[in-house]
Amino acid sequence: RQLPSSRPARLGWARLALRGAALGRAPGPSCWSCGAPLPSSDGPPHFCPGCQALQPPAPRPDLFRLMDCDRSFRVDPGQLQRRFRSLQRAVHPDRFGKRPPKEQHYSEQHSSLINKAYQTLLNPLSRGLYLLELKGVEPAKETDCDADSAFLMEVMEINEKLAESKNKDLEEVETSIKVKQEELTREVTAAFERDDLQEAKKLLGKMKYFANLEDKLKAKKIPS
Numbered sequence: 001r002q003l004p005s006s007r008p009a010r011l012g013w014a015r016l017a018l019r020g021a022a023l024g025r026a027p028g029p030s031c032w033s034c035g036a037p038l039p040s041s042d043g044p045p046h047f048c049p050g051c052q053a054l055q056p057p058a059p060r061p062d063l064f065r066l067m068d069c070d071r072s073f074r075v076d077p078g079q080l081q082r083r084f085r086s087l088q089r090a091v092h093p094d095r096f097g098k099r100p101p102k103e104q105h106y107s108e109q110h111s112s113l114i115n116k117a118y119q120t121l122l123n124p125l126s127r128g129l130y131l132l133e134l135k136g137v138e139p140a141k142e143t144d145c146d147a148d149s150a151f152l153m154e155v156m157e158i159n160e161k162l163a164e165s166k167n168k169d170l171e172e173v174e175t176s177i178k179v180k181q182e183e184l185t186r187e188v189t190a191a192f193e194r195d196d197l198q199e200a201k202k203l204l205g206k207m208k209y210f211a212n213l214e215d216k217l218k219a220k221k222i223p224s
């Protein structure tokens, strides 16, 4: 962030906005604080070039753009994490303690949006579902793989093992869940790369079963 600019610059913005209005131009986004016209943005948090005020997040921002990733199932977790940290630093509510309440509120909104974007893109299941949503494909349901009885048998077996296992045997179940999740992630990656969205949707339906198994496993591990 730079120092707030001088007063004449602010008046310049106001004059520009007025001229736009006089010409009957559709009003684009403008700064909530000084009224300066702003470029529209659905990407990273941005500050007004006139008065440096933090602007509110877009109503439905593109999480891939926000996190500076290509719109693809393949993401680099290290890069994602670096981006997450740098964005969180830029909008951290602690930095806005002396700013107007409105700006503090925006910094909190940005902060929780950045958290959401990071979690959504880091987890393969939520990343895949979000990517399908962006491509206009209806959400994957567990019933999408009902026809695959071999798969359902596999899930049932792991479920039984999980129910029967004492703490010392949970490791084996944990490994089989993890191996299967990695296998499904590879298959989903390949399906998205072939642009076979129906196959990706089916595989994500399978991933949901394993996400449930993972949750059950975690719940079982807590009391130990």
Ligand SMILES: [Zn+2]
Binding pocket: 031, 032, 033, 034, 035, 036, 048, 049, 050, 051, 052, 053
């Ligand atoms: Zn401004």
